[in-house]
Amino acid sequence: MSTARERVAADIFFALGDRTRLSVVRKLGAGGARSATALSGGAKVSRQAIVKHLQVLEGAGLVTHEKRGREVLYALEPRRLEDARAFLDAVSAGWDRAIERLRQLVEQPEHPPGGAKARKER
């Protein structure tokens, strides 16, 4: 039952599936922890928009926050990125196996398992 893990993966991918959020993730990955105000500096959207995006990222577990005096620093959580990568790897691996099975069927059309799903020439 990969349903639970699948939901987690969907949350992660959803969080990454926005240009503004992806830009935030890249900035955090490249430069370390920063505040929402600092992050909104180079962005084209307002600070509040950045804050909402950070909340989405944190909801997906990709980011954590820490109060530091009067400001709040957000930092990347690279383990979550690892989870996303694991999902991609799993799908890719399954696809490779499927391709291999298909090739074996094509190269050895001895006795198809059941239904005659053969293609017709017209």
Added chain:
Amino acid sequence: MSTARERVAADIFFALGDRTRLSVVRKLGAGGARSATALSGGAKVSRQAIVKHLQVLEGAGLVTHEKRGREVLYALEPRRLEDARAFLDAVSAGWDRAIERLRQLVEQPEHPPGGAKARKER
């Protein structure tokens, strides 16, 4: 810069950031090419919903379609998954470097390497 690539990555992640679509991707990865009707068999949504999701996936380059008689078979495009993984790797690598720089600053606050790069936090 990386803006163009970032947009592509965002499209890929967006396409993967939906539970129904992610389920479709996993099914295609596990079982090979299938039609939209076949994919909607086990799903909780209608065929048209699946078709729309497949169009989103195809728009992100994650899936291709091929007409096969009266039905249309959709197949996974694993190279696009590779692109997504590459992005995750790049962010993780950048994060590792950032951590390393930070640790060096903490352990040796004497003379930072190089010049006055960008350690002006506000």
Added chain:
DNA sequence: CACACATGCAACCATTTGATTGCGAGTCAA
């Protein structure tokens, strides 16, 4: 204290998303 700065909260808005339904058209087999 007073001021500047950073955050938090809430209301509000336009657009997008995800999904449904109905119907017309193409394709295959009996």
Added chain:
DNA sequence: TTGACTCGCAATCAAATGGTTGCATGTGTG
């Protein structure tokens, strides 16, 4: 030809999303 099956298109709709603005609160510094 007829019937069964699959696909594509269009209209429609509720909810989510991304964004803004205004204002109140908290925090550090001179």
